[in-house]
Amino acid sequence: MSDVVLDLHGIEKTYNLGLPSQVEVLRGLDLRVAAGEVVALVAPSGAGKSTLLHIAGLLDAADAGTVSIAGRQMSGLSDRARTEARRRDVGFVYQFHHLLPEFSAAENIVLPQLANGVGRKAAEDRAAELLDMVGIAPRAGHRPAALSGGEQQRVAFCRALANRPKLLLADEPTGNLDPETSDRVFATLLSLVRETGLAALIATHNLDLARRMDRIVRLEAGGII
Numbered sequence: 001m002s003d004v005v006l007d008l009h010g011i012e013k014t015y016n017l018g019l020p021s022q023v024e025v026l027r028g029l030d031l032r033v034a035a036g037e038v039v040a041l042v043a044p045s046g047a048g049k050s051t052l053l054h055i056a057g058l059l060d061a062a063d064a065g066t067v068s069i070a071g072r073q074m075s076g077l078s079d080r081a082r083t084e085a086r087r088r089d090v091g092f093v094y095q096f097h098h099l100l101p102e103f104s105a106a107e108n109i110v111l112p113q114l115a116n117g118v119g120r121k122a123a124e125d126r127a128a129e130l131l132d133m134v135g136i137a138p139r140a141g142h143r144p145a146a147l148s149g150g151e152q153q154r155v156a157f158c159r160a161l162a163n164r165p166k167l168l169l170a171d172e173p174t175g176n177l178d179p180e181t182s183d184r185v186f187a188t189l190l191s192l193v194r195e196t197g198l199a200a201l202i203a204t205h206n207l208d209l210a211r212r213m214d215r216i217v218r219l220e221a222g223g224i225i
């Protein structure tokens with residue numbers, strides 16, 4: 001596959017609460033996502049979707065196997081180097097936006113850039129550009145509580161893309177929205193991803209949305225089938 005951004009190979013993960021309550025979640029999972037590709041991750045509840053996204057996003061470590069992002073092997077890195085790689089290369093969107101309630105929409109997009117070493121003026125320009133791309137520039141000064149659910153999720157997309165990551169990971173990004181809003185917000189997400197050419201892995205239970213992506217992968221019995 002050309003231009004592989006996310007390369008998971010032989011990933012194993014077991015949660016050890018002590019025998020007999022050992023949960024083997026991932027058993028030698030392989031998955032690749034290329035630049036510009038939007039992949040739907042479909043899994044029955046409890047199959048390990050969140051576990052997989054956390055490992056791919058360097059939030060959690062696998063017991064075995066390798067994680068490469070943009071050609072760089074992440075498995076052997078120190079915690080600090082991994083955190084830096086996550087900040088720089090990975091954007092996350094969650095089902096519930098997790099925006100900071102005391103900050104405006106624009107500030108929520110500025111802050112992760114400041115944490116990544118970007119200057120304030122450049123960060124503000126980037127926030128304005130992203131809010132414009134998702135069609136809510138006039139809401140830049142609103143705090144999350146003064147935004148609709150769909151607007152909040154759009155801001156969360158902008159925040160995820162603020163540092164120009166190579167990989168976007170999303171866990172049910174439109175799952176808490178009504179079907180019509182979900183549809184519109186999802187279309188925004190797709191066009192954002194396509195414009196920026198990043199690799200995206202988007203978990204969803206919604207098969208209509210999954211079908212609009214480039215490829216569907218199913219997580220079952222600890223692997224991709």
Ligand SMILES: Nc1ncnc2c1ncn2[C@@H]1O[C@H](COP(=O)(O)OP(=O)(O)OP(=O)(O)O)[C@@H](O)[C@H]1O
Pocket residue numbers: 015016017023025043044045046047048049050051052
């Ligand atoms: N920290 C943990 N300790 C022990 N078991 C865990 C832990 N986290 C998850 N599990 C178990 O691992 C399995 C996979 O969990 P995970 O959260 O990845 O599932 P999921 O596919 O995201 O589910 P859902 O779609 O319902 O959110 C589940 O059986 C869960 O109970």
